[in-house]
Amino acid sequence: VPRSFDRRGFLTAAGSGAVGLAVGAGPGLAAGRSPAVSAESVPFHGEHQAGIATAAQDRLFFATFDLTVETKAELRELLREWTAAARAMTAGGTVGPAGGRLDAPPADTGEAVGLPPAKLTMTFGLGETIFEQGGADRFGLAARRPIRLTPIGALPGDELEAARSGGDLCVQACADDPTVAFHAVRNLARIARGGAVLRWSQLGFGRTSSTQSSQSTARNLQGFKDGTRNIRGDDAEAMKRFVWVGDEEPAAWFRRGSYLVARRIRMRIETWDHSSLGDQEQTIGRFKASGAPLTGRHEHDTPDLEARRRDGLHVIPAGAHIRLAAPSTNGGERILRRGYSYTDGIDPVTGELDAGLFFVAFQRDPHKQFVEIQRRLGEHDALGEYIVHTGSGLFAIPPGVRPGELVAQGLF
Numbered sequence: 001v002p003r004s005f006d007r008r009g010f011l012t013a014a015g016s017g018a019v020g021l022a023v024g025a026g027p028g029l030a031a032g033r034s035p036a037v038s039a040e041s042v043p044f045h046g047e048h049q050a051g052i053a054t055a056a057q058d059r060l061f062f063a064t065f066d067l068t069v070e071t072k073a074e075l076r077e078l079l080r081e082w083t084a085a086a087r088a089m090t091a092g093g094t095v096g097p098a099g100g101r102l103d104a105p106p107a108d109t110g111e112a113v114g115l116p117p118a119k120l121t122m123t124f125g126l127g128e129t130i131f132e133q134g135g136a137d138r139f140g141l142a143a144r145r146p147i148r149l150t151p152i153g154a155l156p157g158d159e160l161e162a163a164r165s166g167g168d169l170c171v172q173a174c175a176d177d178p179t180v181a182f183h184a185v186r187n188l189a190r191i192a193r194g195g196a197v198l199r200w201s202q203l204g205f206g207r208t209s210s211t212q213s214s215q216s217t218a219r220n221l222q223g224f225k226d227g228t229r230n231i232r233g234d235d236a237e238a239m240k241r242f243v244w245v246g247d248e249e250p251a252a253w254f255r256r257g258s259y260l261v262a263r264r265i266r267m268r269i270e271t272w273d274h275s276s277l278g279d280q281e282q283t284i285g286r287f288k289a290s291g292a293p294l295t296g297r298h299e300h301d302t303p304d305l306e307a308r309r310r311d312g313l314h315v316i317p318a319g320a321h322i323r324l325a326a327p328s329t330n331g332g333e334r335i336l337r338r339g340y341s342y343t344d345g346i347d348p349v350t351g352e353l354d355a356g357l358f359f360v361a362f363q364r365d366p367h368k369q370f371v372e373i374q375r376r377l378g379e380h381d382a383l384g385e386y387i388v389h390t391g392s393g394l395f396a397i398p399p400g401v402r403p404g405e406l407v408a409q410g411l412f
């Protein structure tokens with residue numbers, strides 16, 4: 001394994017011929033040099049992978065990969081190399097030392113040199129096709145497959161594109177700096193060369209969820225506060241009940257893991273922008289400016305789904321997004337949302353912006369939680385007129401990594 005070096009010691013070290021600073025010292029060093037918030041690093045090791053309960057950063061680079069390796073041993077080796085790289089990069093390091101041979105590509109691609117850790121988290125997931133592909137036990141891992149890792153299937157209103165769906169592996173890289181997030185995934189792709197190829201990817205900006213109670217609520221591209229009633233990562237009870245896989249999982253290695261559902265949801269921005277403020281508020285069930293439910297005054301007032309107007313109709317309409325997504329409409333189920341806004345330029349056919357929400361949610365049982373909620377939303381949500389789901393992925397997120405271990409260690 002190549003040693004790794006603090007990105008901010010890198011330039012001087014390379015110039016002076018001295019070797020860089022060991023990565024263990026990285027976060028402290030970085031913090032010492034800049035008061036900026038993004039000088040902080042998020043610990044890579046822990047009971048659960050970072051990037052779920054930890055505070056949502058500003059930027060996302062999400063990618064999925066298809067494997068070209070053919071054996072379990074090769075898959076393990078790839079994950080071992082990825083783990084080492086992720087450990088280094090999340091601490092603000094480079095993937096290898098500065099300098100190197102002039103006749104070989106540099107170990108690190110270099111674009112993040114000089115940048116702080118920026119709270120980079122890298123969260124790894126396994127697709128169903130690692131355990132079974134075309135009916136075959138591809139890597140001899142079928143017996144260790146997480147029990148809920150079965151296809152989501154078609155949902156009402158889906159217009160999924162194969163080229164934006166699925167994958168054998170996924171990585172969610174989040175950071176407060178877009179170059180840091182990009183660099184993280186790019187270097188995994190480079191390391192994987194010959195063993196895995198990128199399948200699809202998505203850049204995201206402007207978090208659309210708060211995942212810690214200390215975070216304020218950001219707005220999505222429809223201009224509404226998004227994440228008000230999200231599960232907070234510091235709500236240990238809710239995390240245990242709705243997000244972390246528990247003893248129901250027969251594959252013991254996967255307990256304390258979670259399931260990630262990604263959906264690329266395009267917004268019909270032009271249609272939305274021509275709908276009246278009243279329509280927009282009825283669609284969501286909240287006031288646009290304050291984020292308060294239509295039955296309340298302040299953002300965090302509890303929505304009253306029973307309240308009726310004089311004409312007998314519900315104040316929060318039957319088709320309002322927050323009614324249909326509410327726990328009380330969904331057998332008490334909740335999910336942890338951790339999505340981002342995205343734009344991929346302009347649709348060449350319509351001239352409209354291709355922009356929307358890259359929805360990411362974590363849960364203990366994707367079928368009981370995401371699928372049930374989305375089935376209801378897809379059928380009845382007033383928001384359906386303004387959005388279309390164009391990409392999808394379901395990944396099993398292995399539990400956290402300990403020092404010296406690799407991601408999904410228990411799988412091998």
Ligand code: HEM
Binds near residue numbers: 286359387
């Ligand atoms: C572009 C698509 C979407 C937009 C613009 C959107 C927007 C919003 C907004 C503005 C809120 C209210 C604030 C809050 O509590 O966070 C909300 C709540 C929520 N949304 Fe979405 N959402 C979208 C897609 C989805 C999808 C696909 C799901 C799950 C299948 C979902 C599940 C939820 C849940 C569970 C809540 C909280 C409900 C509650 O407890 O009150 N949303 N969403």
